[in-house]
Amino acid sequence: MTWHEVNDVIVISLPENFDINANLGYLTREKNECMYEIENDIITKVIAIGEIRSLVQVSVINNKQMVVQFLNDSRPIERWKREEIVKYIHEWFDLDNDLTPFYEMAKADPLLEMPARKFYGLRVVGIPDLFEALCWGILGQQINLAFAYSLKKQFVEGFGDSIEWNGKKYWVFPPYERIAQLTPTDLADIKMTVKKSEYIIGIARLMASGALSREKLMKMNFKDAEKNLIKIRGIGPWTANYVLMRCLRFQTAFPIDDVGLINSIKILRNMNRKPTKDEILEISFPWKNWESYATFYLWRVLY
Structure with missing residues (x-):
């Protein structure tokens, strides 16, 4: 985790293949979200870890740095608490994960090639709690x-x-x-x-x-x-x-019966019926160890 502080602001270094617009596309897909607010590409959210309650605004500069500002006097005085907040944000955006092998695999995959290219930089946005x-x-x-x-x-x-x-x-x-x-x-x-x-x-x-x-x-x-x-x-x-x-970040997690996943495969393969479970297992064979990312990118096709 690479981060530093400038005045009272936390600055987190972002990994190579991160694109804030791709992630905001996911985060803004539903108007009725109550756990954060997004305006002018800035995310406002309470980060709650145990007793810590911090209201933060998160923004990104050139896809290189994530800036975390504390609102309402909610900046924890103890450094370890601020470190917990950085950890939470890393978890939230899966920042410790190198997606290079996923993109290599997706490039050669008939189903994932388009979504991986179009939504490049999207992470599996987490729910750390x-x-x-x-x-x-x-x-x-x-x-x-x-x-x-x-x-x-x-x-x-x-x-x-x-x-x-x-x-x-x-x-x-x-x-x-x-x-x-x-x-x-x-x-x-x-x-x-x-x-x-x-x-x-x-x-x-x-x-x-x-x-x-x-x-x-x-x-x-x-x-x-x-x-x-x-x-x-x-x-x-x-x-x-x-x-x-x-939440638990198992990359092999694969909700194979998911309606969104099924519909996305149906659309991308121009099928006039739903793919069967056996067909999905066959299609997903090359996704080994990246099933969760493959699923997340296929969901993205639908909204």
Whole structure:
């Protein structure tokens, strides 16, 4: 992690194949996002790590440097806390990952060649907080994306904290400790199924008890982490792989039953039907160890 400070501003060096516009394209795909705001290519977001709550503005200079400014007196005084924020941003944009082998592979791949060229510099944008990633996976099950975003907004604004700045509220995702103490009745105002409420509370309780944590999952290999997630009520292979991909950073994570992935393959291959699972397995054979990136780039084709 290469970073330094100028006055009170953090400056992070960016890897070669990073393009902020490609990433903003992803981050701005839904108007109803409640976890950050983007205006004039500047991202405003609360970064919450444990007790740390910092409202930051993130901008990029020439795709070489990422500049992090603190708003509202929220700059932590201790250097280790600022280091945690840098770590979070590295996680968020997958900055420690060298994508050169991915682009080499994609160049020769009939399906990935176009997206990799067109969206060059896009990273798998992460959700570093495990509880947020799991909730997002569950909220998104079997509904369209726009509805999933409206559920997330209701959940965050109902149970999260916020920092106010310039007359606007910037939200922190509800902590699992708080949700673990609720019952599905407490979530009744949110337009989601009772089942989803039960799943989210169940996960919050597992995390509160220490049985489930990002640290524990990160120590496992891919198959064990996937198995451990699928054992949890409300998490099937799709949600598990989504979380393995966007939070735990397993590059082999592959939500093979994902509707977006299936539709993207259908479009790029001019098919008049959906590809079968066997066909997808065959197509994806060359993507070995880059399945999560291949998926993310194929999703990008759709919006």
